[in-house]
Amino acid sequence: METADSELIAAVLRGEVGSFEPLVLKYSPRLFATARRYARRESEVEDVVQEVWIKAYQKLGTYRGEAPFEHWLMRLAVRTCYDFLRKHQRNKEATFSDLSESEQGWLERFAAQSDSGEERASAARLLVGRILEQLPASARLVITLLEIEDRSIKEIADLTGWSMPLVKVRAFRARALMRQALEKICQEKYM
C-alpha cells in the first residue's frame, strides 16, 4: 500500500471526511472505466460509481491494509456492478433487425471477409454490449472479466468472491449462452 493512501485512510477513520477526497480523485477514473463496461447510460454509470464510494467509506474500517487499497476497492466495485446487473437485467432477445446500422455493417463485413478489421472496433464493442445484455448477470460478469478484461480465474474468484471451480463452470456456461445469442442474431440474415 502506498504511504499516502494509508495516511489518508487513517485520517478518514479518525473522522476527517475531507481526507477521502484525494482517494476519490485518484481512483475514480478506474472505477468509471469499470462501471462503463456494465452500465450503458452515463447517469447509471455515475450512480454505480457513487454507490461504490459510499460503500467504500462506510466499510473503510474493515480494510486491513494487507493488500493495496486499489485491490480492495476494485473488489467492492465488481460486486457493486454485479448487484447493478442483477437489478437491471434486460434479457431481451435481439435479432439482426434490432441492430444499429454500424453493428449490422460490422457483421456484414465479418460475413464477407471473416475479418472485421480494427477500424470499426467501436461497433464491435456495441455489438458485444448488446449481446451481453441478453445474458444473465453472472454470465455477463464472467465474460467481461475473463474474455474482455483478460483476467485469470484466480483473479475473478478473488474479485467476485466465487470459488475457482464455480468461476470455471460459469465461464463455460457464459460462452455457450453468448454463442446462442449470436446464433439468434445471425440466423435471420446468414443461416
Next chain:
Amino acid sequence: MEIKKLQEALITAARANPPTDTVPYAFEKRITARLRALAPEDPLGQWSHALWRAAVACLGIMLLLGAWSFTEDLGRASDPDLSLQLEHAVLAEVAQEQALDFAW
C-alpha cells in the same frame, strides 16, 4: 457464418476498444459533500444542539408566562385598594368586639 470465430472476433475488437475513464467535473466534491451529509455528528455536538433547542423553547415559555402575569396584574389593579383590605382584615376582630359591646 462460423459463430465461434465471430465470437472471438467480437471479443478481440471489444478488448481493443476499452471504455473511457473520464470522470465528470467535480465528481470528488459531490462525493465528499454526500459523505459529509451521511456522517453522524459527534455526541457532544448533538447534546449541545439539543440544549440550544431546549433553551429556545424555555425562552418562549418564559415570555408567555411573563405576558400572562403582566395582564393578570393589570386586571387586579381595578380591584379595591390592598392596604384598605389589609386594614379591614387586621381590625376585623376589634370591630366585631365593638359590635358585641353595643349589643349588650
